[in-house]
Amino acid sequence: MPSQVKTKTGRVVSDKMNQTIVVAVENVITHPLYKKRIKQTRRFQAHDEHSEAHIGDVVTIGETRPISKNKTYRLLQINRKADHTTA
Numbered sequence: 001m002p003s004q005v006k007t008k009t010g011r012v013v014s015d016k017m018n019q020t021i022v023v024a025v026e027n028v029i030t031h032p033l034y035k036k037r038i039k040q041t042r043r044f045q046a047h048d049e050h051s052e053a054h055i056g057d058v059v060t061i062g063e064t065r066p067i068s069k070n071k072t073y074r075l076l077q078i079n080r081k082a083d084h085t086t087a
Contacts, residue, residue: 006063008044008078012053020071023046023061046073056082 010025
């Protein structure tokens with residue numbers, strides 16, 4: 001694995017696919033003219049080999065070779081597990 005892998009940190013919003021998670025990455029930018037802060041959300045599909053991540057987990061994904069048509073990231077680590085207790 002190259003030492004300069006592009007990584008992104010976000011929240012898992014879907015884990016329904018086999019070995020695939022959907023990660024929502026939020027980025028806050030400032031509008032160039034109006035100077036208002038805007039929240040942008042992009043969704044990335046990432047390869048999760050052992051289906052470890054679940055909805056609500058905060059994860060780090062890294063860029064890799066294309067695995068399928070839409071998957072060019074893979075799960076690197078789970079930073080924080082979500083509280084999956086049911087009431």
